[in-house]
Amino acid sequence: MQNIINATKINTFLDSKNILSETKDVYRSVLENLEVFANNFEEKPLGEILSLFLNQDLKPKARIMYNSVASQYLNYIDKIEKMGNIEPTVKPASPIEQKTHEPKQKPVFIGQEIDFSKLIKFDDSAFFVNKCEPYHAIGDEVEKAELALLSGRHFCIRGKAGTGKTSLGVYLANKHNMPVVKIACNDGVKDYHLIGSKSVDENDQVKHEAGLLMQAVLLANKYGKCEVILDEANTLKSTTMKVLNPFMDETRFINVNGYGKLELIEGAQLFFYLTMNLNYAGTNDLNTEFKGRTTMTEIKNIPREMQKAILSRYNVRSDIIDKIIDMTEKINYQQSINEIDPLTVFSTREQLTALSMIEAGIDSGMDEKKAVKLALSVNFTEKVYEEKQQRQIERIISGVFEGNRYE
Numbered sequence: 001m002q003n004i005i006n007a008t009k010i011n012t013f014l015d016s017k018n019i020l021s022e023t024k025d026v027y028r029s030v031l032e033n034l035e036v037f038a039n040n041f042e043e044k045p046l047g048e049i050l051s052l053f054l055n056q057d058l059k060p061k062a063r064i065m066y067n068s069v070a071s072q073y074l075n076y077i078d079k080i081e082k083m084g085n086i087e088p089t090v091k092p093a094s095p096i097e098q099k100t101h102e103p104k105q106k107p108v109f110i111g112q113e114i115d116f117s118k119l120i121k122f123d124d125s126a127f128f129v130n131k132c133e134p135y136h137a138i139g140d141e142v143e144k145a146e147l148a149l150l151s152g153r154h155f156c157i158r159g160k161a162g163t164g165k166t167s168l169g170v171y172l173a174n175k176h177n178m179p180v181v182k183i184a185c186n187d188g189v190k191d192y193h194l195i196g197s198k199s200v201d202e203n204d205q206v207k208h209e210a211g212l213l214m215q216a217v218l219l220a221n222k223y224g225k226c227e228v229i230l231d232e233a234n235t236l237k238s239t240t241m242k243v244l245n246p247f248m249d250e251t252r253f254i255n256v257n258g259y260g261k262l263e264l265i266e267g268a269q270l271f272f273y274l275t276m277n278l279n280y281a282g283t284n285d286l287n288t289e290f291k292g293r294t295t296m297t298e299i300k301n302i303p304r305e306m307q308k309a310i311l312s313r314y315n316v317r318s319d320i321i322d323k324i325i326d327m328t329e330k331i332n333y334q335q336s337i338n339e340i341d342p343l344t345v346f347s348t349r350e351q352l353t354a355l356s357m358i359e360a361g362i363d364s365g366m367d368e369k370k371a372v373k374l375a376l377s378v379n380f381t382e383k384v385y386e387e388k389q390q391r392q393i394e395r396i397i398s399g400v401f402e403g404n405r406y407e
């Protein structure tokens with residue numbers, strides 16, 4: 001490891017970088033940490049040392065930064081050694097190198113600080129997910145989404161309300177330490193929301209205010225990857241979808257009025273994660289070229305065991321959870337035969353809200369039975385407006401909870 005990381009090489013690397021001196025100091029301290037760390041594990045292969053280094057107890061943003069600095073350094077040292085500028089080092093075989101399948105070399109990514117000279121400042125730390133609920137895979141949707149992410153493609157997930165589509169997108173950002181720009185799509189989203197517009201800063205200077213897509217591109221250029229969640233993507237106007245196209249294929253740039261070229265730099269990746277609920281009002285299909293740029297999967301029904309895992313988030317007895325699942329199934333059936341308004345959504349979201357209310361009620365000293373009754377009323381019964389349908393939901397609830405016969 002001494003051969004790969006030492007003071008001389010760190011200096012050579014830092015000299016090659018055209019970055020602010022404060023940034024250089026940060027880079028130096030990361031690399032010196034890595035040097036000290038590596039010296040403790042001299043017998044281990046480089047790949048393993050790096051992964052131990054990045055798996056230390058770090059904040060997500062710090063981990064991304066460590067990862068970026070370490071890979072820039074190793075790429076640089078590798079490159080100049082190949083050119084013969086520095087005495088060659090014997091690289092310990094990493095676990096990946098021992099595989100018969102040689103992974104394809106990824107383009108070298110050198111992170112680019114966001115240049116705010118022409119832009120109104122924004123806080124890039126706001127784009128990191130610091131905590132999220134665990135996601136329970138229903139089928140192979142997580143692996144499919146990760147394949148899309150790892151291969152530089154995009155992913156679209158469709159399914160009914162409350163099937164976890166948006167949650168999976170956020171979970172992926174958290175798991176892969178990516179900043180994420182979450183866009184609540186609708187037909188009122190305009191180009192300037194995505195690209196930005198002219199504005200004045202606090203010193204009355206005319207600057208460009210970056211739109212959401214522009215922020216995503218700048219974040220990807222800085223951190224290597226950025227996820228763009230297009231929530232309910234099929235509500236976007238067809239013309240708006242076209243603005244996104246250049247960032248979903250190889251073109252990777254657009255010219256922005258009053259700003260110049262907005263470009264995704266070499267090695268930077270924008271991962272578009274689209275969600276769609278075909279049952280929601282005001283939705284269309286994706287236009288052909290947009291659809292052509294994403295891979296797709298569908299979440300079908302959530303198996304009972306998985307529903308239980310998702311619903312056990314709150315401290316509520318498991319037989320109550322079971323009954324809530326039974327009750328929802330029965331209500332959903334009545335919706336399918338139009339006895340209860342099919343457009344009212346009774347999904348995981350309503351079940352979770354009811355459970356959170358039951359938990360809160362019990363915690364505050366309310367009688368459990370009363371907490372269940374009230375929570376089910378406001379999340380189920382009173383969500384439909386017609387009295388007849390409300391009575392029907394009440395009958396389902398009492399049938400399930402009190403063992404009355406339900407027909």
Ligand SMILES: Nc1ncnc2c1ncn2[C@@H]1O[C@H](COP(=O)(O)OP(=O)(O)OP(=O)(O)O)[C@@H](O)[C@H]1O
Pocket residue numbers: 133134135136137138159160161162163164165166167168275276277310348349352
């Ligand atoms: N597979 C899952 N694992 C963990 N939580 C889940 C899962 N599916 C649903 N949930 C939970 O259910 C709730 C609704 O999920 P989410 O908002 O992701 O659904 P959605 O499919 O995006 O719904 P909509 O179409 O209404 O936007 C969230 O609280 C989420 O945590």
Ligand SMILES: [Mg+2]
Pocket residue numbers: 165166167231275
């Ligand atoms: Mg959603």
